[in-house]
Amino acid sequence: MKGIYDHVDDEQLKKYATLAVRAGVNVQKNQLVIIHSDIKDATFARLIQTEAYDAEASHVVINWSDEQATKLFF
Structure with missing residues (x-):
């Protein structure tokens, strides 16, 4: 299956x-x-981060997760 x-x-x-x-x-x-x-989805998240800074956001925080970490949480 393609991404x-x-x-x-x-x-x-x-x-x-x-x-x-x-x-x-x-x-x-x-x-x-x-x-x-x-x-x-790091590539897209970083593009959003860049665009948010271009829109003069004061700070952009990226909260990363993955399937394995989510399973461990639950």
Whole structure:
């Protein structure tokens, strides 16, 4: 089974990140942004982080997780 990154090129991912930050979340100047992301989606999380800083967020925190860590938690 192919992953999402096999179907979407880098430029399209950047556009999705821009859409998420600018329209979806509407990040404002000096706002704290917290991203919860699976480690397998690191590329997209970092694109969102970059876009949030471009939108003048004061700080962007990425909270990483993965399937194994989640299983251990439960």
